[in-house]
Amino acid sequence: MNQNNPQTGSKTYLVSIVLVAVLGGLLFGYDTAVISGAEKGLQAFFMGAEDFVYTDFWHGFTSSSALIGCIIGSAISGLLASNWGRKKSLIFAGVMFFISAWGSMCPESMVLAKGEPSLNLLIVFNIYRVIGGVGVGLASAICPMYIGEIAPSNIRGMLVSWNQFAIIFGQLVVYFVNYFILGDHIAPLIQSVGEGVNEILNLEQATWSIETGWRYMFGSEMIPAGLFAILICFVPETPRYLASIGGDAKAEAILAKINGAAKAKTILKEIKETMVVKTEPIFSYGYLCVFVGIMLSVFQQAVGINAVLYFAPRIYEAMGFDNPMVLTVFNGIVNLGFTCVAIFTVEKFGRKPLLIIGSLGMAIGAIGVACTFGNASLQLLCMISIMVYSASFMFSWGPICWVLIAEIFPNTIRGGAIAIAVAFQWIFNWIVSTSFVPMANSLGYWFAYGLYGVICVIAAIFVWKLVPETKGKTLEDMTALWRNRSKKKVDIIRISQ
Numbered sequence: 001m002n003q004n005n006p007q008t009g010s011k012t013y014l015v016s017i018v019l020v021a022v023l024g025g026l027l028f029g030y031d032t033a034v035i036s037g038a039e040k041g042l043q044a045f046f047m048g049a050e051d052f053v054y055t056d057f058w059h060g061f062t063s064s065s066a067l068i069g070c071i072i073g074s075a076i077s078g079l080l081a082s083n084w085g086r087k088k089s090l091i092f093a094g095v096m097f098f099i100s101a102w103g104s105m106c107p108e109s110m111v112l113a114k115g116e117p118s119l120n121l122l123i124v125f126n127i128y129r130v131i132g133g134v135g136v137g138l139a140s141a142i143c144p145m146y147i148g149e150i151a152p153s154n155i156r157g158m159l160v161s162w163n164q165f166a167i168i169f170g171q172l173v174v175y176f177v178n179y180f181i182l183g184d185h186i187a188p189l190i191q192s193v194g195e196g197v198n199e200i201l202n203l204e205q206a207t208w209s210i211e212t213g214w215r216y217m218f219g220s221e222m223i224p225a226g227l228f229a230i231l232i233c234f235v236p237e238t239p240r241y242l243a244s245i246g247g248d249a250k251a252e253a254i255l256a257k258i259n260g261a262a263k264a265k266t267i268l269k270e271i272k273e274t275m276v277v278k279t280e281p282i283f284s285y286g287y288l289c290v291f292v293g294i295m296l297s298v299f300q301q302a303v304g305i306n307a308v309l310y311f312a313p314r315i316y317e318a319m320g321f322d323n324p325m326v327l328t329v330f331n332g333i334v335n336l337g338f339t340c341v342a343i344f345t346v347e348k349f350g351r352k353p354l355l356i357i358g359s360l361g362m363a364i365g366a367i368g369v370a371c372t373f374g375n376a377s378l379q380l381l382c383m384i385s386i387m388v389y390s391a392s393f394m395f396s397w398g399p400i401c402w403v404l405i406a407e408i409f410p411n412t413i414r415g416g417a418i419a420i421a422v423a424f425q426w427i428f429n430w431i432v433s434t435s436f437v438p439m440a441n442s443l444g445y446w447f448a449y450g451l452y453g454v455i456c457v458i459a460a461i462f463v464w465k466l467v468p469e470t471k472g473k474t475l476e477d478m479t480a481l482w483r484n485r486s487k488k489k490v491d492i493i494r495i496s497q
Helices: 011-046 056-064 065-084 086-106 119-150 155-183 205-221 222-234 240-242 248-259 261-273 286-300 312-318 324-348 349-371 376-394 397-409 411-443 443-468 474-497
Strands: 188-194 197-200
Touching: 011 056, 011 086, 011 119, 011 155, 011 188, 011 205, 011 222, 011 248, 011 312, 056 065, 056 119, 056 155, 065 086, 065 155, 065 312, 065 411, 086 222, 119 155, 119 240, 119 397, 119 411, 155 205, 155 324, 155 397, 188 222, 188 411, 197 411, 240 261, 248 261, 248 324, 286 312, 286 397, 286 443, 286 474, 312 324, 324 349, 324 376, 324 397, 349 397, 376 397, 397 411, 411 443, 411 474
Parallel strands: none
Antiparallel strands: 188 197
């Protein structure tokens, strides 16, 4: 079959566009995971400050400060996507990534004294991390939106799933990058002395890691960030955004390149029929539509996956393994492999079955960890349970949540609804990330993972009862689906009265 047939569209053109867009997902994964390798060197560096005491509180805040930016970026993503367009918003995200990478590597910014930790330097460092978080928040909302709006309906789920593959691939890449940057150098060993204060046990041996290593880890992100910011300039705007601002001719030309000339006219007609106005009030299709999108985001984080992704080395160390970084890399490889399962089955099995099966698999894995953690004789079973828990997420809630968020909302509220849903995702990401360590330390790992297991079961029930199947449906079909649901609800209320 001709890959560039004017009657059927160009697969090469579509794939090239998607590959550029998913670089935003790669940066999403890279930026959120880079802290896992850099945080110990960063902690030891700021412990050398003389004008304040760098306590566990400060370190917890610094390790998660990017999430503040993620919440901001996702919250404004709808506004930017609707007013600037999807493409310009992604260019802005790429610039934010690059600024953050450079600033996190050199927070002194040629103003403060180089290599001298202080409270002012810590504040500046966190500002740069927040800037990067804004880029992550924008990319997390707009990349799947962009792919969802440009992809044909019959392969849209698979293509949006590539964004999740890129996220996991970005995390795996940075695990390797951090591993090779550290090389033969020694990471600092940090021991608590009480009341949130710590001491460094191997200061002389870990000098390079404390002074330089963490800088290289953050700075390495400048390469993919710069590449993304440049390449995104060469992709087209989405046809649905162009149609919403009166650019019908440009929209049809892009649709023709992707779907073929004849089908492009039909698709554009359907788009125009659902875009009598550019935007509508967010609850125009009822509260359930937005509620389902929000809860998909909430459950994706509440199941606790980032307790593994962000703290994998610490968890494996607490389990008694001598090589936590190697296991973290192996875990990343497993995650990548099972993300591919979603990519190649989402259009065959549908969204709901994968989410329900993944939820139950996660529940089994999480409860397995809860029952075996801390038992030396069950160490291997505990590790397998974590792998099952993580792998189950990667073929279900990891990619499929993004697929549904990209396609579940009607055209006229998509930008705002996605912004709200993704903002909730980052809020709960922050809640899980900041609560895991104190919860595990005070109540035990068994409690933390037992709680996540229960939430996984609730998530499966939620999907079964409330989430519509979107397999094979066009984005315009979702407008009719939610309008009918809203109308039926009104009719039921009227009959009951």
